[in-house]
Amino acid sequence: MSDFAKPLKIALGLAIVAALIVVPMNFNRYGLFILSQWAVMSIAAMGLNLTLGYAGQVSLAQGAFVGIGAYAAAIMTTHGWPLPAAILVAIVLSFAIGWVLGYPALRVQHHYLAFVTLAFSTLAFLVFRNESWLTGGIYGISNIPRPHIFGIATNKPLPFYYVCLGSLAIVSLAVWWLIRSPWGRAFMALRENPLRAQSLGVDTRRYTLMAFAIGSGLGGVAGALYAPLTQYIDPVPFNLSLSLDLLLMVIVGGAGFYFGPFLGAMIAVLLPEWLRFTEGYYLMLYAIAVMLLLIWSPTGILGILDRYLAERRTKAASALRAVAKSRLETVQ
Amino acid sequence: MSDPILSVHNLVGGYGKMTILNGTTFAVPSATITTIIGPNGAGKSTVFKAIFGLLKLREGKISFAGRDVTNLSQRALLNAGICYVPQGRNIFPELSVRHNIELGGVAADKGLDLPKRIEAALDLFPALRRKSAQQASTLSGGEQKQLEIARSLLLEPKLVLVDEPSIGLSPLMVQQTFDILKSLRDRGVTILMIEQNARSALEISDIGIVLELGQTRMVDDARRILNDPRIGQLFLGGAMEESAA
Numbered sequence: 001m002s003d004f005a006k007p008l009k010i011a012l013g014l015a016i017v018a019a020l021i022v023v024p025m026n027f028n029r030y031g032l033f034i035l036s037q038w039a040v041m042s043i044a045a046m047g048l049n050l051t052l053g054y055a056g057q058v059s060l061a062q063g064a065f066v067g068i069g070a071y072a073a074a075i076m077t078t079h080g081w082p083l084p085a086a087i088l089v090a091i092v093l094s095f096a097i098g099w100v101l102g103y104p105a106l107r108v109q110h111h112y113l114a115f116v117t118l119a120f121s122t123l124a125f126l127v128f129r130n131e132s133w134l135t136g137g138i139y140g141i142s143n144i145p146r147p148h149i150f151g152i153a154t155n156k157p158l159p160f161y162y163v164c165l166g167s168l169a170i171v172s173l174a175v176w177w178l179i180r181s182p183w184g185r186a187f188m189a190l191r192e193n194p195l196r197a198q199s200l201g202v203d204t205r206r207y208t209l210m211a212f213a214i215g216s217g218l219g220g221v222a223g224a225l226y227a228p229l230t231q232y233i234d235p236v237p238f239n240l241s242l243s244l245d246l247l248l249m250v251i252v253g254g255a256g257f258y259f260g261p262f263l264g265a266m267i268a269v270l271l272p273e274w275l276r277f278t279e280g281y282y283l284m285l286y287a288i289a290v291m292l293l294l295i296w297s298p299t300g301i302l303g304i305l306d307r308y309l310a311e312r313r314t315k316a317a318s319a320l321r322a323v324a325k326s327r328l329e330t331v332q
Numbered sequence: 333m334s335d336p337i338l339s340v341h342n343l344v345g346g347y348g349k350m351t352i353l354n355g356t357t358f359a360v361p362s363a364t365i366t367t368i369i370g371p372n373g374a375g376k377s378t379v380f381k382a383i384f385g386l387l388k389l390r391e392g393k394i395s396f397a398g399r400d401v402t403n404l405s406q407r408a409l410l411n412a413g414i415c416y417v418p419q420g421r422n423i424f425p426e427l428s429v430r431h432n433i434e435l436g437g438v439a440a441d442k443g444l445d446l447p448k449r450i451e452a453a454l455d456l457f458p459a460l461r462r463k464s465a466q467q468a469s470t471l472s473g474g475e476q477k478q479l480e481i482a483r484s485l486l487l488e489p490k491l492v493l494v495d496e497p498s499i500g501l502s503p504l505m506v507q508q509t510f511d512i513l514k515s516l517r518d519r520g521v522t523i524l525m526i527e528q529n530a531r532s533a534l535e536i537s538d539i540g541i542v543l544e545l546g547q548t549r550m551v552d553d554a555r556r557i558l559n560d561p562r563i564g565q566l567f568l569g570g571a572m573e574e575s576a577a
Contacts (some may be wrong), residue, residue: 200419
């Protein structure tokens with residue numbers, strides 16, 4: 001089985017990537033917008049998955065970091081700066097603020113930490129809304145340009161979708177590398193037991209701050225793509241509900257699973273759209289589906305798969321034990 | 333008895349305003365098993381936290397291999413050769429056996445050949461090698477203890493602080509764990525252990541230390557402590573008489 005599993009996984013991965021490149025060529029403007037939004041939200045959810053799923057630090061502020069990234073990109077690109085420079089600034093800004101927000105996590109945990117980050121989320125929203133000289137206040141910032149990549153204009157929906165997809169690919173590879181590096185293991189050690197981690201020499205203080213900073217930095221990347229995607233931003237999309245939506249994406253997809261955020265973002269962004277045929281009932285159906293899913297599998301969609309694989313491994317181990325036992329009896 | 337590899341002198345410290353260690357003083361000879369016993373609240377685990385830099389001391393000095401290591405970071409202590417195995421199950425259940433062992437090298441200095449060390453650790457424990465790709469949570473209790481010990485050996489420590497190694501293990505597994513500790517001692521590693529299961533622990537130990545209310549009440553040959561009638565009195569709840577100090 002394991003001989004086939006790896007090539008099968010690679011083939012499946014390549015097929016999904018090919019489908020993400022080819023299939024949207026026939027999509028209309030709205031379909032491409034929704035798919036681009038999925039890519040952007042997947043990046044933000046991947047950041048939260050690092051902070052929450054891998055390092056175990058609850059955050060209700062990821063939406064605020066998407067906002068910080070979006071405003072940084074909107075302000076810079078409307079003043080003539082290129083988008084890559086804006087993305088860089090968004091990363092640095094979100095990383096630095098995320099690092100500072102990590103300090104309360106050194107003292108408080110779980111729901112107390114959730115409330116600290118919730119307060120930060122509210123604070124960020126008030127800055128977006130009230131500091132009109134910088135953010136345009138309730139009128140927001142409009143006419144946000146889309147970039148030229150290697151001389152190609154991305155004004156149309158399809159080229160910009162490829163910008164979002166390409167960014168998602170880069171972030172995905174970086175996160176893949178990170179969670180497989182000693183850093184990723186240290187994050188998981190921190191989540192499972194900080195004292196044990198410390199006894200192995202993991203600098204829990206530095207890794208806690210890092211978990212917040214890297215997760216927030218990815219929120220900033222998502223925001224810096226969100227601004228040119230919608231080409232208009234105001235404070236409303238970055239209020240607490242975005243943070244809650246991102247939390248939902250991570251938990252529904254499966255916190256601590258690499259592919260969790262992709263699935264979670266798919267459900268949070270695409271499912272409500274697919275359910276539109278039910279007209280007025282679509283949000284109710286969506287809410288019921290999410291509740292049922294979490295009752296059935298509190299570890300999210302990938303938790304179901306994980307449980308299935310664990311059961312199969314247990315059955316295989318039991319079968320091996322039974323064989324060993326019968327051999328022992330034969331020898332005796 | 334050989335020279336002390338670790339000496340703690342007049343340690344004073346605790347949690348917040350509560351003082352737990354009240355002038356704790358003792359020395360641990362090299363390549364021995366030394367067991368600290370004492371009633372609940374005596375400060376046994378707190379001493380370990382102080383030695384491993386997890387508790388800031390108000391007073392006192394800790395020397396290791398002739399060097400002052402008071403309040404050093406865990407990374408510095410691990411690189412100096414001290415390793416700490418806290419109470420309870422110390423594995424990371426969701427990670428694989430190999431990844432658990434790898435975590436023992438987080439504090440390693442650059443240039444250390446970690447893959448080679450991991451292979452050497454797996455060589456010592458064949459059961460772990462067979463299950464190296466499995467999730468650590470699927471190991472039996474005894475194998476989990478082996479995993480903890482394999483991980484702690486990755487940086488080739490000179491001193492291992494083991495807090496309650498027998499907790500939650502069956503008598504057979506306790507015996508296996510103690511056998512591993514004895515074999516480490518025979519390879520020149522110093523073991524400093526805390527154990528509620530005082531009789532079994534003292535039977536395999538060279539030195540016994542009795543702590544009470546954060547003070548060292550006795551340091552002696554483990555056999556003599558084992559046979560001391562006052563020890564039973566201490567564990568039955570009464571304080572030791574002053575003459576014992």
